[in-house]
Amino acid sequence: MLINTRSCLLALLLSCSLSAAFAQKNLIKAGEKLRPAGMQKMITELTVPAAAKTSAVQLSAARAVQFSQRLVGGIRMEKPLFRSPVLQPLEQHMRQFVFTVSARGEQHPFKGSGFVFAEKYQGKTILWGATAAHIARAVGREVTVTFHLHGRDVSFPAEIVLTGRKYGLNAALIKLPPEAVETARPVVQAETAPIKGDLLFTYGFSAGQYKKTLRRTIASNAERVVADFPRLNTPKPGFCGSLVVNDQGKAVGIEVGGYSPEQEHLQWYHNREASWLLKTENLSRISEVVPFTRLYDLLKEYRQPGSAARIMLFEGIRVGKLRPDEFIESITVRYADGSHRMLMRNPFFDLSYLSALFNLNGARQAQIIINKGRTHTYGYLVDLEKRTAEEIGEL
Secondary structure (H helix, E strand, O other): OHHHHHHHHHHHHHHHHHHHHHHHHHHHHHHHHHOOOOHHHHHHHHHOOHHHHHHHHHHHHHHHHHHHHHHHHOOEEEOOOOOOOEEEOHHHHHHHOEEEEEEOOOOOOOOEEEEEEEEEEOOEEEEEEEEOHHHHHHHOOEEEEEEEEOOEEEEEEEEEEEEOOOOOOOOEEEEOOHHHHHOOOOOOEOOOOOOOOOEEEEEEEEOOEEEEEEEEEEEEOOOOEEEEOOOOOOOOOOOOOOEEEOOOOOEEEEEEEEEOOOOHHHHHHHOOOOOHHHOOOOOOOEEEEEEHHHHHHHHHHHHOOOOOOEEEEEOOEEEEEEOOOEEEEEEEEEEOOOOEEEEEOOOOOOOOOHHHHOOOOOEEEEEEEEEEOOOEEEEEEEEOOOOEEEEEEEO
16 A cells, blocks of 8 residues: 555656646747747746857857858859859858848838958957948947848847048947857958959948949058949949958958049049059049958957057158047148148058158158047148157147
């Protein structure tokens, strides 16, 4: 009798345990189906330790980088008859590399372009987003990034944490949420900058529509790559922030603007004395690209404010430092005969060689005006005879 009683008790306990497990299993299934706000996240947080989640994200980010490296390593350029060249298999997966960025919460917001890149920081792999600085100003700090995959859209809330300046470091840094690693794939950086004649492929979104453009490099330096723009296509708003790669599928920069002859901006290039790199080119349409390496200036500044300031040199004379949120408003060179020469907001102002665009025969001094955050300006006066430079304060 005692044996039967114990058997019944054990059976009852086992039945209760199985019923509880069955109920919990059904609860999770119901949560997955109904997806009430926060339910799935709550279940995940209750069942997966924080350390395990962090490790999983790191593993996914590292795998995303490996995927990109394998993909780029196997790229071949196909040249179909009567069509532009194609980078395969990269273009099959391009929608995981590029996204649209828009203001969070708006029903019909302006959509700019952006793309994903990776950072190795303190032994961890972190995925970031990038876009053009002037796109960031249009959409605000709190944004939505959307990957337009084949057949479905995947959106994530994100935050623009640091922005450069349109006429300087025209780029913005987007902090992606950890779960973006399930969709996003980072670009692979090119080892060298493009040179004149190199083929460039641009991928992104124009007015929210996915688009690819083929160009050739006209000239480049540490601040800008300049490419031709297809004669049959008019530059459209929204294509800025798109990814630019070379013929090996490796990232060379960020698209930041296409310009037509009627635009005042193009005066930089038609001024042959100021743009000696471009003297022989047909400049009816051009496109500007911020070199990919400049993105790491933003990362450096984000990690340690003030650390990404870059030294400016005029004719070998140390002038001062330029921060990512500043750009050179103008440089004026004054000559012994009383004449002067001024260039404004020129993308070819190479910080290590600011005098490159000027004829310095008979030059006595140079005045360099810096625009800081579009809120105020200050300057430096360079004495070319004494070879000294001094700050002249706010203007």
